[in-house]
Amino acid sequence: MTELDPVIHAQARLRIVAALATLQPADSITFPRLQELLDMTAGNLSTHLRKLEDAQYVQVEKTHKARTPVTYVSLTRQGRRAFEDYTETLRALLARGIPMIDP
Numbered sequence: 123m124t125e126l127d128p129v130i131h132a133q134a135r136l137r138i139v140a141a142l143a144t145l146q147p148a149d150s151i152t153f154p155r156l157q158e159l160l161d162m163t164a165g166n167l168s169t170h171l172r173k174l175e176d177a178q179y180v181q182v183e184k185t186h187k188a189r190t191p192v193t194y195v196s197l198t199r200q201g202r203r204a205f206e207d208y209t210e211t212l213r214a215l216l217a218r219g220i221p222m223i224d225p
Contacts, residue, residue, distance in 0.1 A: 126215075129177045130208045134162065134170045139179065139205045142197035150183070150196035171195060179204055 130139050137160050145151060151159075157167050174180040179201030183194045197205070 126211055127204055127208050129173065129179065130204060132170070132173075134160075134166065135174055136208075138167070138170055138174060139197065139201065139208075142180065142195065143202060143205050145197065147197075147199070147202065150181075150194040153182075153193040153195055156195055174201065177201075177204075 130136055138156070141156065141159055142151070153164075153167070157164060160167065162170075171180060171182055175182055178198055181196050181198050183196075185192055185194070
């Protein structure tokens with residue numbers, strides 16, 4: 123049996139990846155908008171994004187718009203594939219169901 127990806131399986135990271143997976147592959151979202159959508163603190167979101175970035179599941183791009191710093195977050199191709207694998211594995215686990223245990 124294939125196991126669920128532990129990088130994605132943590133609740134906060136699953137929420138992040140699921141939100142990013144709704145974007146088109148070439149699209150990104152600003153850090154504050156993602157923070158607002160997920161109702162996470164900046165520090166918590168940053169910590170989980172770093173873990174996802176280390177796994178090469180997300181790309182974090184820091185740039186400037188005029189003189190204002192802007193951070194964009196997007197799901198990488200590898201991250202999108204990992205999320206698809208995760209959801210397939212989860213569906214397979216749910217389809218099998220949990221065997222009844224006789225008392």
